[in-house]
Amino acid sequence: MSRIGKLPIALPKGVSVNVTKDNSVTVKGPLGELTQKIDPDIKVEINETELVVTRPTEQKRHKAMHGLYRSILNNMVEGVSKGFKIEQEIVGVGYKAEAKGQVLEMSLGYSHDIHFKLPAEVKVEAKTEKRSNPIITLKSADKQLIGQVAAKIRSLRAPEPYKGKGIKFVGEELRRKAGKSAGAK
Numbered sequence: 001m002s003r004i005g006k007l008p009i010a011l012p013k014g015v016s017v018n019v020t021k022d023n024s025v026t027v028k029g030p031l032g033e034l035t036q037k038i039d040p041d042i043k044v045e046i047n048e049t050e051l052v053v054t055r056p057t058e059q060k061r062h063k064a065m066h067g068l069y070r071s072i073l074n075n076m077v078e079g080v081s082k083g084f085k086i087e088q089e090i091v092g093v094g095y096k097a098e099a100k101g102q103v104l105e106m107s108l109g110y111s112h113d114i115h116f117k118l119p120a121e122v123k124v125e126a127k128t129e130k131r132s133n134p135i136i137t138l139k140s141a142d143k144q145l146i147g148q149v150a151a152k153i154r155s156l157r158a159p160e161p162y163k164g165k166g167i168k169f170v171g172e173e174l175r176r177k178a179g180k181s182a183g184a185k
Contacts (some may be wrong), residue, residue, distance in 0.1 A: 003005055005066035009051040009074050012081045019044050025073060029080025032121070032141040035074060042069050051077070055098045072144075079141035086150045088136045092165035095157075097126040104136065108157040110169075116156070122149050135170065 001028065011017065015029040023038045032044070038044060042065055045052045053070040055062040078084075090097055094105040103114040104124050118124050121140050129132040140146040159166035161177045168174060 001170050003067075004053065005053055005063075005070045007070065008047075009053075009070070009077055011049055011077060014097075015077055015081050017046055017077075019046065023183060025076075026071070026077045027080050029074040029077075029141075031080050031083045034080060034142060036069075036072055036074045038069055039065050042066065044069075045071070074148060074165040080145055083139055083141050084143050084146050086146055087165055087170040088138070088153060089170050090134045090136065090157075091159065092157075094130045095134065096128065097136050098128075099126040099136075104153070106156065109165075114156055116153060118149060119145060122146055136167075 004028075012029075015027065016025045016030060020026075022167045023040050023042075023044075024035060025038055025044055026035045037179065041056055041062060043054045043056075047166060051073060055066040055068060056113065083118065090106070090108070090184050095109060096114065098105045102120065102122075102124070104118060104126065106114045106116065108114060118138075121142055123139045125137040125139075126134060127137070138150055138153075140149075154167045154169070157166045159168045159174050161175060162179050164174055164176065
């Protein structure tokens with residue numbers, strides 16, 4: 001049996017789960033509401049304080065989906081109860097970021113500023129302190145969406161290996177290259 005799939009999902013206080021006949025799972029909590037369509041072969045059972053995901057057979061396809069849907073449901077429960085947060089750091093001279101509602105305005109060394117519109121489910125905050133790099137903070141209940149948005153922001157100016165300039169995740173270690181060796185014969 002799948003190690004991840006067989007683990008029950010604990011339901012915190014204030015979180016309610018509803019499974020419909022067409023195998024659509026809706027999770028409601030203090031931070032929002034998320035819905036996910038589940039494969040018809042995978043069964044989701046709601047006990048008093050936990051959620052259990054089961055599969056019908058030992059087929060490779062069922063084994064793969066068992067762990068996948070358990071992880072997705074666990075992320076949904078965690079998202080509506082605690083939420084997810086991703087921090088990104090902008091490294092580079094003159095690089096700036098400013099949040100104006102659901103639009104993130106960034107100056108990343110191109111000839112023009114970049115205006116990045118965020119989905120309504122993602123909250124953004126950009127702070128710049130003197131003598132430090134600007135930090136972009138993304139918050140959302142949907143782990144999949146926030147990860148996708150963070151990856152898209154990072155792709156606008158990915159960190160380069162020589163000076164480390166670009167958008168990186170806070171705490172990320174970059175592989176640095178030495179560059180040209182001066183005076184080599």
